[in-house]
Amino acid sequence: MLPEWVVETLRKRGIELSMIGDIVYKLQKPYNADLKMEDCMESVKIVLGKREVQYVLCTGIALDELAEKKLLPQPLQSIMDCDESLYGVDETLALGITNVYGMIGLTSFGYLDKVKPGIIGELNNRKNGIHVFLDDLVAGLAAAASARIAHNDPKAKVYGE
Numbered sequence: 241m242l243p244e245w246v247v248e249t250l251r252k253r254g255i256e257l258s259m260i261g262d263i264v265y266k267l268q269k270p271y272n273a274d275l276k277m278e279d280c281m282e283s284v285k286i287v288l289g290k291r292e293v294q295y296v297l298c299t300g301i302a303l304d305e306l307a308e309k310k311l312l313p314q315p316l317q318s319i320m321d322c323d324e325s326l327y328g329v330d331e332t333l334a335l336g337i338t339n340v341y342g343m344i345g346l347t348s349f350g351y352l353d354k355v356k357p358g359i360i361g362e363l364n365n366r367k368n369g370i371h372v373f374l375d376d377l378v379a380g381l382a383a384a385a386s387a388r389i390a391h392n393d394p395k396a397k398v399y400g401e
């Protein structure tokens with residue numbers, strides 16, 4: 241079940257679920273000609289319905305918000321202020337979302353982190369506010385929702401069914 245606070249927490253930070261759905265669609269369409277946008281949206285909602293995903297999300301977003309309010313201890317505040325490229329905890333936390341769906345999720349996350357399509361790139365370049373965690377959280381969500389579709393593709397099931 242997807243609680244309203246999860247959708248609201250993302251919306252407050254400028255993220256609509258459709259932005260994540262768009263990335264999922266682009267990731268999976270080359271492998272699945274029948275894929276529809278509503279399949280991607282459903283997958284995003286199912287991933288967001290998992291409690292461990294919700295906890296990762298609210299933890300990362302809280303750190304972004306605390307950094308904007310200058311409430312973090314040093315050296316963390318400075319690291320967040322300049323989005324220090326060697327910090328890496330933002331990616332590590334987001335992998336907590338992706339890990340739920342195994343290796344396809346992991347490789348997709350690496351791809352999204354490198355290419356930064358759609359809202360991920362916008363967040364990375366956004367000058368107002370601090371979004372150190374949010375870009376990786378969105379990438380983690382999109383990668384997990386995409387991997388979920390791949391795992392549920394009936395054409396991919398060869399053994400045991």
Ligand code: MG
Nearest residue numbers: 330372373376
């Ligand atoms: Mg980041």
